Amino acid sequence: MKLILIGFGVVGQGFAKILLEKGDDLGARHDFSAQIVGVVTASKGQLYHPDGLDIAHLLRTAETGSFADYPESELLQRDWDANDMILRGSADVLLEASPTNLQTAQPALATCHLALDQGLHIVLANKGPVALDYGGLRAKADARGLHMRYEATVMAGTPTMHLAQDALAGCAIRSARGILNGTTNYILTQMESGMTYAEALAQAQALGYAETDPTADVEGWDAAGKVLILANALFGSSLTMRDLDVRGITDISPEDIDQARQSSLRYKLIAEATPVGGMVSPQRLPVSDPLASVGGSTNAITLDTDLLGEITLIGAGAGKLETGYALLSDLMAIQRET
Amino acid sequence: MKLILIGFGVVGQGFAKILLEKGDDLGARHDFSAQIVGVVTASKGQLYHPDGLDIAHLLRTAETGSFADYPESELLQRDWDANDMILRGSADVLLEASPTNLQTAQPALATCHLALDQGLHIVLANKGPVALDYGGLRAKADARGLHMRYEATVMAGTPTMHLAQDALAGCAIRSARGILNGTTNYILTQMESGMTYAEALAQAQALGYAETDPTADVEGWDAAGKVLILANALFGSSLTMRDLDVRGITDISPEDIDQARQSSLRYKLIAEATPVGGMVSPQRLPVSDPLASVGGSTNAITLDTDLLGEITLIGAGAGKLETGYALLSDLMAIQRET
Numbered sequence: 299m300k301l302i303l304i305g306f307g308v309v310g311q312g313f314a315k316i317l318l319e320k321g322d323d324l325g326a327r328h329d330f331s332a333q334i335v336g337v338v339t340a341s342k343g344q345l346y347h348p349d350g351l352d353i354a355h356l357l358r359t360a361e362t363g364s365f366a367d368y369p370e371s372e373l374l375q376r377d378w379d380a381n382d383m384i385l386r387g388s389a390d391v392l393l394e395a396s397p398t399n400l401q402t403a404q405p406a407l408a409t410c411h412l413a414l415d416q417g418l419h420i421v422l423a424n425k426g427p428v429a430l431d432y433g434g435l436r437a438k439a440d441a442r443g444l445h446m447r448y449e450a451t452v453m454a455g456t457p458t459m460h461l462a463q464d465a466l467a468g469c470a471i472r473s474a475r476g477i478l479n480g481t482t483n484y485i486l487t488q489m490e491s492g493m494t495y496a497e498a499l500a501q502a503q504a505l506g507y508a509e510t511d512p513t514a515d516v517e518g519w520d521a522a523g524k525v526l527i528l529a530n531a532l533f534g535s536s537l538t539m540r541d542l543d544v545r546g547i548t549d550i551s552p553e554d555i556d557q558a559r560q561s562s563l564r565y566k567l568i569a570e571a572t573p574v575g576g577m578v579s580p581q582r583l584p585v586s587d588p589l590a591s592v593g594g595s596t597n598a599i600t601l602d603t604d605l606l607g608e609i610t611l612i613g614a615g616a617g618k619l620e621t622g623y624a625l626l627s628d629l630m631a632i633q634r635e636t
Numbered sequence: 637m638k639l640i641l642i643g644f645g646v647v648g649q650g651f652a653k654i655l656l657e658k659g660d661d662l663g664a665r666h667d668f669s670a671q672i673v674g675v676v677t678a679s680k681g682q683l684y685h686p687d688g689l690d691i692a693h694l695l696r697t698a699e700t701g702s703f704a705d706y707p708e709s710e711l712l713q714r715d716w717d718a719n720d721m722i723l724r725g726s727a728d729v730l731l732e733a734s735p736t737n738l739q740t741a742q743p744a745l746a747t748c749h750l751a752l753d754q755g756l757h758i759v760l761a762n763k764g765p766v767a768l769d770y771g772g773l774r775a776k777a778d779a780r781g782l783h784m785r786y787e788a789t790v791m792a793g794t795p796t797m798h799l800a801q802d803a804l805a806g807c808a809i810r811s812a813r814g815i816l817n818g819t820t821n822y823i824l825t826q827m828e829s830g831m832t833y834a835e836a837l838a839q840a841q842a843l844g845y846a847e848t849d850p851t852a853d854v855e856g857w858d859a860a861g862k863v864l865i866l867a868n869a870l871f872g873s874s875l876t877m878r879d880l881d882v883r884g885i886t887d888i889s890p891e892d893i894d895q896a897r898q899s900s901l902r903y904k905l906i907a908e909a910t911p912v913g914g915m916v917s918p919q920r921l922p923v924s925d926p927l928a929s930v931g932g933s934t935n936a937i938t939l940d941t942d943l944l945g946e947i948t949l950i951g952a953g954a955g956k957l958e959t960g961y962a963l964l965s966d967l968m969a970i971q972r973e974t
Contacts, residue, residue, distance in 0.1 A: 316806075316943065324806060455944050457803035465795035465803055468654075468662060468964050588950050591929040605654065605961040606793050612926050612948040623943040626806050 299629060300350070300389040302336040302418070304380055304409060305396030306360055309423045309450065310337070312622025313395070318353045330630055336383040337365070340396070346375040346383050380409045384416050391632065393625055395423040395450075400514070400523050400539070403430040414438045414446075419636075421628040423450035423621060429523040430538070432530035445632045448531075450624030452478060452524045453597045456613030457627065462532055462601055464631075469603040471532050475570035476599030477592050478524040480615040481508045481515040482547050482567045484595045486580075489555050490564070495548070507595050507616075517546035518578040521569040525578060528571040535573070543577040550580055558582045564590045588612070637967060638688070638727040640674040640756070642718055642747060643734030644698055647761045647788065648675070650960025651733070656691045668968055674721040675703070678734070684713040684721050718747045722754050729970065731963055733761040733788075738852070738861050738877070741768040752776045752784075757974075759966040761788035761959060767861040768876075770868035783970045786869075788962030790816060790862045791935045794951030795965065800870055800939055802969075807941040809870050813908035814937030815930050816862040818953040819846045819853040820885050820905045822933045824918075827893050828902070833886070845933050845954075855884035856916040859907040863916060866909040873911070881915040888918055896920045902928045926950070 303310050317324075317332060324330040333350030343365040345351055352369075359367045365376070375382075384392065392413035394406050403426030410420050410427045414435065422428055427435060428448045439446040452458045453476075462471060477483050484507050488498035499516070502508035514520045522544045529535040547567050558565055563582035566589055570577055583590040588610040592598040597615030602608050614620040641648050655662075655670060662668040671688030681703040683689055690707075697705045703714070713720075722730065730751035732744050741764030748758050748765045752773065760766055765773060766786045777784040790796045791814075800809060815821050822845050826836035837854070840846035852858045860882045867873040885905050896903055901920035904927055908915055921928040926948040930936040935953030940946050952958040 320806065328805060330806075456947055457799065460803040461795065461799065465798040465965075467666060467968055468658065468668075469961065585929065586931055588926075588929065591923065591926065593924055605957045607952055607955075607958065609794055610948075610950040612950070614945050617945075619943045620945065623807065627803075630805055 299332040299391060299633065300335045301332055301391050301393055302383045302389045303334055303393045303395060304338045306337050306339045306342060308618050309395040309621045311357060311360060312618035313625045314353050314357055316619060316622050316626055328630060330633055332629060335389050336387055338380045344378060346378045346387055348373055348388060381412060384413050389418060391419045391421055391629065393421050398425040400426055400429060400519060403427045407431055410435055414442060414444055419445040419632050421625055422448040423625060425451045425523045425527065429526040433536050447628035447631060449628050450621050451527050453599065453613060453615050454617060454620040455623035455627060456611060458599055458611060461611055466603060469605045472602045473570060473572045474528045474532055474599055474601050475568055477566055477589055477597055478569045479515055479521040479567060480595035480597055486547060486565050487593045489552060494552055516548050518544045521567060521578045525569045525571045525576040529576045532571065533573040537576055541575060545579040547580055637670040637729060637971065638673045639670055639729050639731055640721045640727045641672055641731045641733060642676045644675050644677045644680060646956050647733040647959045649695060649698060650956035651963045652691050652695055654957060654960050654964055666968060668971055670967060673727050674725060676718045682716060684716045684725055686711055686726060719750060722750050727756060729757045729759055729967065731759050736763040738764055738767060738857060741765045745769055748773055752780060752782055757783040757970055759963055760786040761963060763789045763861045763865065767864040771874050785966035785969060787966050788959050789865050791937065791951060791953050792955060792958040793961035793965060794949060796937055796949060799949055804941060807943045810940045811908060811910045812866045812870060812937055812939050813906055815904055815927055815935055816907045817853055817859040817905060818933035818935055824885060824903050825931045827890060832890055854886050856882045859905060859916045863907045863909045863914040867914045870909065871911040875914060879913065883917040885918055
């Protein structure tokens, strides 16, 4: 399997590291082998080699912030962009792991369409294209018999989409509701231990959980992007951000948290998708709710099903290896099914 | 897919009910269709028809406690036992859903071996054969290119085995620990609300969660059977009951529960399998442990993995449709993979 990887930040490097360390094992136990033939980044440059790039070198040079030190070799291309690689190169799958843009999904969305047009499967960690144009991408992929997978976009590599779409086949899912943003859950958990919102946010930023501009997390937009993905993937909706009622956690005071605790309730930022819509909003959950005890940056989702009742999956929502694994698991699924 | 069903109690009837109600949908959406050609029971009699039995009739006559009222038709056999059906009939899969025997696994184990010898896939809800002879059955199935699946044996249809074996492919699982017996979890939850052990057990029996003889549940043997299944399936162990340290909940007093609660701890009967062994024992968990807040008859399992850290799955551990669905999901997996 030859791969073009767009983006070589935390997710791309995590994926490359897993391939490097587990490659032999994956070959022996799962008959899986993959080569990264191209990498495209906004800041480090780009590299393409038709016989595959050397992953150890790739990871080492990435640490310097530039691919300039990647060793020269015949057939190595340093100036191909994503379009060149898709049009002129030879690859089976496009991995989109560049930063998410929830306004336009570009430039990733155009790259994904081009890849499908050219017969490549697509695997996304970038939420933008899946949240904003699920229908368009799905229709194109289906029409061409190509795979489109996006396990990384919801709860990192915790197998949320796999659970909902494969493991529960034959069950009807009636709703999906969860804690899908680790940053806000971390902040709320710290506020329960007595911090103010500002203190908790500062700590989340110091630990790298929250961006310098935390708006997308704390105002609920990151979680809302995941609601769109779930609504599209599970219920065939074609919702847009405007259809969602989205509230974040910025208005929650220590007094609110304290009052809730006195009634044995816990504040959680809940994201929910149903067949008729979706929303993101802080909710006070009884401690008997499996979501109530999910603390720190951990994520969780509860699927309400017709045959099994409620199924809850709890796991990592971010992380280098955790998200890198999502790309691997999607590729392994594509290999099994083609 | 032609099926022989051994046992027509809660699980078998749940499975039949799902086939009856969802058959058309499963055909349309998943290209899945199955016929029950044979049913064998200890108390209701047996029925075999090469063109498939009428499921609605089957469910109705089962309510009377006997298949005697099942309508007569040409080619219907009323006196074939399981061996006759396997040897003389024509079926693709044997579904073993008769009551579990954790001492000898018989007569189910012999039936499963005969089915594999005759080229049938096997799907089990009966824990005995998987707990006591996993290695023997697996070797025979693999040698003949046949499937052996047993989702129902751990946490009913909650996709535990699917998660561990398919959805996490490529991850190494380091341990599996969970609340795998609903009866004892229900009793412990009621004791936390102030009941004595005897009161809680009586209530569990009144609600149908606990058997008249609750020994297998309260002394930990049911959970231990599941530990053997997990140890075999996830770690390739060949443990027997004698290798496990098994303690139940009969010694836990209201004072123990109360003392734990004062330290913000909760008693749970924890079943654990690792690459080097397994055990069942009551443990006091901090409320931050995802297993601590699993109340009532709900089950849960935490898998510790190399790439994703801890993944927890919470869901039903029993129930008619919940366990019936496990058989369906195994059959759908067999269909996908053959």
